[in-house]
Amino acid sequence: MSSSVGNVVNGGVSFWYADDGLPAPREPLPGDASADVVVVGGGYTGLWTAYYLKKAAPSLRVTVLEQKFCGYGASGRNGGWLYNGIAGRDRYARLHGKEAAGRLQRAMNDTVDEVVRVAAEEGIEADVHQGGVLEVAYTPAQLARLKDFHAHELSFGEKDRELYGAKETAERIRIADAVGSTWTPHGARLHPVKLVKGLAAAVEALGVTIHEQTPVTEIRPKHAVTPYGTVRAPYVLRCTEGFTANLKGQRRTWLPMNSSMIATEPLTDDQWARIGWEGRETLGDMAHAYMYAQRTADGRIALGGRGVPYRFGSRTDNDGRTQASTVDALYEILVRLFPSLTGVRVAHAWSGVLGVPRDWCATVTLDRSTGLGWAGGYVGSGVATTNLAGRTLRDLVLRDSGGADATELTGLPWVGHEVRKWEPEPFRWIGVHGMYATYRTADRRETATHSPESSRLARIADRVAGRH
Numbered sequence: 075m076s077s078s079v080g081n082v083v084n085g086g087v088s089f090w091y092a093d094d095g096l097p098a099p100r101e102p103l104p105g106d107a108s109a110d111v112v113v114v115g116g117g118y119t120g121l122w123t124a125y126y127l128k129k130a131a132p133s134l135r136v137t138v139l140e141q142k143f144c145g146y147g148a149s150g151r152n153g154g155w156l157y158n159g160i161a162g163r164d165r166y167a168r169l170h171g172k173e174a175a176g177r178l179q180r181a182m183n184d185t186v187d188e189v190v191r192v193a194a195e196e197g198i199e200a201d202v203h204q205g206g207v208l209e210v211a212y213t214p215a216q217l218a219r220l221k222d223f224h225a226h227e228l229s230f231g232e233k234d235r236e237l238y239g240a241k242e243t244a245e246r247i248r249i250a251d252a253v254g255s256t257w258t259p260h261g262a263r264l265h266p267v268k269l270v271k272g273l274a275a276a277v278e279a280l281g282v283t284i285h286e287q288t289p290v291t292e293i294r295p296k297h298a299v300t301p302y303g304t305v306r307a308p309y310v311l312r313c314t315e316g317f318t319a320n321l322k323g324q325r326r327t328w329l330p331m332n333s334s335m336i337a338t339e340p341l342t343d344d345q346w347a348r349i350g351w352e353g354r355e356t357l358g359d360m361a362h363a364y365m366y367a368q369r370t371a372d373g374r375i376a377l378g379g380r381g382v383p384y385r386f387g388s389r390t391d392n393d394g395r396t397q398a399s400t401v402d403a404l405y406e407i408l409v410r411l412f413p414s415l416t417g418v419r420v421a422h423a424w425s426g427v428l429g430v431p432r433d434w435c436a437t438v439t440l441d442r443s444t445g446l447g448w449a450g451g452y453v454g455s456g457v458a459t460t461n462l463a464g465r466t467l468r469d470l471v472l473r474d475s476g477g478a479d480a481t482e483l484t485g486l487p488w489v490g491h492e493v494r495k496w497e498p499e500p501f502r503w504i505g506v507h508g509m510y511a512t513y514r515t516a517d518r519r520e521t522a523t524h525s526p527e528s529s530r531l532a533r534i535a536d537r538v539a540g541r542h
């Protein structure tokens with residue numbers, strides 16, 4: 075495999091930046107300052123929060139503090155699946171009832187449309203294509219899981235989801251051994267960096283102050299502390315996702331889980347004719363160590379999955395640099411799905427971090443006694459969820475400051491959810507590596523045995539990890 079991945083560009087934050095250009099960073103914080111709301115972190119969560127706050131209350135003084143540049147984190151590195159999945163919905167159904175989780179699901183369905191709407195309204199050209207989400211099975215065990223998954227999603231009120239057999243799947247996309255798929259219209263493909271750059275520009279145009287190259291070292295009630303000065307504000311909102319462990323006191327809050335991607339060179343018309351994929355759906359599979367992919371606007375395949383899942387001591391990567399073994403593993407998945415692409419060149423490989431809470435449930439919270447708020451723990455589903463988080467943080471802040479009543483969003487079951495911290499090292503490292511090694515073994519067994527039963531190993535790994 076390595077011959078095709080030999081001269082791959084590695085890191086450089088992500089392919090999306092190689093494609094669209096790294097931004098010139100904005101000025102750092104010049105010294106002590108004050109604001110009404112300070113947002114820590116300039117990814118989608120921080121920027122959507124600033125956007126909606128400023129839209130709702132133009133006189134609010136909102137400051138965003140970003141350690142590098144807006145979109146440096148997962149928001150500038152993701153797979154560009156804008157879709158209606160939210161981490162933790164099933165647990166929220168168990169904790170708060172199916173009706174409450176159904177409201178959360180409907181809010182997520184609407185969120186996909188909201189992102190598309192705002193992007194159009196703000197003139198953000200983010201290569202959005204609303205082709206829905208297609209998830210494919212290519213072993214009997216995957217097919218059994220796919221059918222269960224399909225039925226489970228329908229039970230949350232998703233009436234427009236469809237189940238396809240092998241033939242209908244092949245009419246959409248030719249994947250080796252595909253035996254079925256499920257499709258929902260609630261999804262779109264996009265260019266993550268074009269979205270985050272456009273959003274930062276829109277936020278700035280509304281009058282939000284953005285300081286980049288400004289790491290926050292500590293968050294205290296009413297204070298965001300940086301090496302260049304402290305910003306004081308009644309509300310301090312932590313929007314730091316996979317980097318949260320670097321903040322004082324937050325080492326074991328959310329585990330920084332790694333996800334890695336490759337992008338091929340642009341495929342020829344001939345290659346595309348063999349694959350199909352005219353609908354440009356975002357594409358996933360039903361493997362335990364699943365992959366996600368998109369057909370980019372310039373005719374590449376960008377495909378991601380789990381590489382080295384987690385670095386000891388919650389360390390993050392160096393500007394997205396990725397191990398050669400991970401690049402090879404992703405390439406293997408690519409040609410496993412599309413054998414006709416054997417030999418195609420990988421142009422770029424990169425990685426990023428997701429935030430994973432101990433119970434795998436995304437949350438949004440404002441502590442009314444301290445004015446500290448946060449949103450995140452999206453696991454791998456943040457491109458849309460961050461928008462719902464931003465609107466919810468807006469409502470929570472406006473309610474607390476007396477500018478508004480409780481809203482439908484503040485009543486959603488992920489608001490104010492509390493979870494225990496991760497175990498200290500080395501248990502964190504051993505647990506996460508063990509879990510992913512088990513998933514890979516489970517996938518290999520299912521492929522080898524052709525059994526329609528999901529491997530028991532994967533179920534055990536799920537339970538140990540606290541996923542179910």
Ligand SMILES: Cc1cc2nc3c(=O)[nH]c(=O)nc-3n(C[C@H](O)[C@H](O)[C@H](O)COP(=O)(O)OP(=O)(O)OC[C@H]3O[C@@H](n4cnc5c(N)ncnc54)[C@H](O)[C@@H]3O)c2cc1C
Pocket residue numbers: 114115116117118119120139140141142143144145146147148149150151152153154155156157288289290291313314315316317318320321332333334335366378425426427428449450452453454455456457458459460
């Ligand atoms: C490789 C990869 C693929 C993914 N694919 C998908 C996908 O296809 N669909 C999907 O729904 N989700 C996907 N995700 C997840 C999704 O990208 C994230 O959930 C989402 O971008 C999170 O946004 P955020 O703003 O909360 O975090 P981030 O984008 O990580 O932003 C956090 C920001 O805070 C800054 N920061 C951190 N600490 C500090 C500090 N102390 N001081 C100042 N600034 C700080 C960081 O520099 C960063 O810019 C993927 C993630 C990765 C890594």
